[in-house]
Amino acid sequence: MAAYVEVKSLSKTYPNGTRALRDVSFSMDHGEFAVIVGKSGAGKSTLLRCMNSLTEPSGGGVEVDGRSVTGLSGRALRSARKEMGFVFQQFNLVKRISALNNVLCGMLSEMPTMRSVFRRFTDEERLHALDCLDKVGLADRAHQRADTLSGGQQQRVAIARALAQGPKVVLADEPVASLDPESARTVMDALRYLATEEGMAVFCNLHQVNLAGRYADRILGMRDGELVLDRRSGRLERDEVRAVYGAEMQEAFA
Incomplete structure (x- = not known):
């Protein structure tokens, strides 16, 4: 049986030549909570925006429940976005x-x-x-x-x-970046509820790997536009953190 959300070879190159996404592929089922980690500029926000067609990808595509949500316009685009709720940092x-x-x-x-x-x-x-x-x-x-x-x-x-x-998928772009630890916990609890109790596929961008390990079913790691980590939740090993953050590992625990 096909996964509910399929991201297939998603790529994004901006007019100035910057490659924000490089052939990113993964899948998710109902009720899963994925946290996407990576340092600033890794491509996390571009990934979510391409999934929701707020940014048009240069290649690849996204399917939700077997239906393509890439390259749509007009009523079809509005219908697809209705099923993919977006939560912004601000x-x-x-x-x-x-x-x-x-x-x-x-x-x-x-x-x-x-x-x-x-x-x-x-x-x-x-x-x-x-x-x-x-x-x-x-x-x-x-x-x-x-x-x-x-x-x-x-x-x-x-x-x-x-x-x-009434979405079936929720995309949250750095939703706790400007919050204190206690407020961040209440927001993450709310997102976790949507996956566990409402059965939604939830994607959440974070910098902090500690929060990822505490809340996520899946941890996806982005670096320089590439997906370099895809694993079940839990404490990340140092080599996994290094694969995502490189020499700037301390950023992961800020």
Whole structure:
């Protein structure tokens, strides 16, 4: 039986000649949580952006549930992105509105035009948004303005917003990079929940191999645009860390 997510020989070369991805291939099943580690510039963010077609790859492709999500446009692209929720490092919330309304904003692209323009949500949609907040442990903060929440809470609202779209795959690009250790733990717990309890395939970019070992089912290591490590979770050996980080191994434990 084919894996749910298939990344096949994915490559990306920018117009200036920079090769950000070099023939990257791997597969993932439902309910797996993969952490992608590597130093800055290794290609981690480009990989996720190519998977979601935020960046068009130069070669190769991505399939989800047997359907190609590469090279699409228009309605087909919007449909594919709906199944692949994206969580950014910078939370991208509307700060002056509530956590609940931020989550509801994640549904706007699927709503009829007039309801979308005036942000008229049904009771069913509001209950769905509340349920998404509950799944990341923030139901009690639903009516609190986003700019009064902590960094970790804002990132969990961003996860709930992605969840509200009904994705089957979640891509999280350095979601804890700017957070303190305790806030980082709550965000990683929320992402782990999506894999374990919701059955989603979750991909998360991190610098810290310690967090990867604690949360991931799979650890993928990127270096200079290449996939140099693919293993089950657990404590990485020094030679594995060196294969990913080279002489800058201390960056892995920052």
